[in-house]
Amino acid sequence: MAYTEEEIRHWLEEVKDPEIPVLSLNDLGVITGISVLENGKVKVEMTPTFVGCPAIDYMKSDVKEVLAKHGVEEVEVRVSFDTQWNSNMISEKGRQALKDFGLAPPPKHNLIVELDILEEVECPNCGSHNTDLKTPFGPTLCRSIHHCFDCKETFEQFKPI
Template identity: 45%
Template sequence: MVMLHMHTDVGAGSRRPSEPEIWAALSEVPDPEMPIVNLVELGIVRAAAWEGDVLAVTITPTFAACPAYEVIGSSIRQRLQAAGVPQVEVRVQHSPAWTTEWMTEAARSKLQAAGLAPPPRHQGDLIQVLMEPVACPRCGSHNTTLQNNFGTTPCRMIYTCVDCKEPFEMFKPL
């Protein structure tokens, strides 16, 4: 087998962004449906690795049918190209499956502050965690009722707070 090595001339003065620079750039890409959190703190960017002059970025969608991941791919490409990455390839990897356990504390606090209850920590036992009371992100009351297992996006469900009477959404534990 003949290996063909391609040498691309990178213009003088230009250099590859470092790994911290790449992750910093990725941390500036907002989730299209919840722009208050970025893709890195949401936990969907699995890897970013150079393959020759191409930077391969691997993402794991939150839900199998998440309609946002094509937009996510093009936002990643745009942001990294602006950071000086000559060529970006976004790959989708479904396993291991994304879980809300990968969401950082920072992301959880931002969701909470925006009135969207963060997903409860479940350590793999979803059935158990779904039986536990959910705190209203507005008033903190645990006197809340499930309104709908489904919500305005695949990753949300709807509750109502009995005390402050407001409906609210929770990010589904997954």
């Protein structure tokens, strides 16, 4: 049985980032290539958000598991840096999902991240920009910690990178 790339991508919607379970790998932007070979074998190309991201091995086996559930038996998942992930690759749907989850989405950038874009991040709780960066390191490699002066909440941001 042959599959189309669209089908594979659709099924991969079920695979979520284990550290941010509202975000699919598609929306996170870490699926960098899908190819269906003539013999029916499926090849999925992935790249990690951070080089040291411990979630990549989980994501890799989740991809295989979900595709197997849909009857795709032969799956090869290749993790490489052929395409280097950056936070602009998070989809609009993904950015909204982050916000709903209580994590500020990363601001879009021109691939040169300067400290000033980490200041005055929009608070995901009340929408205020009257906020302050507390530390560029958080509970996972991809998050920074901020404080909102208006609603007084401390919140996290998915770091622009």
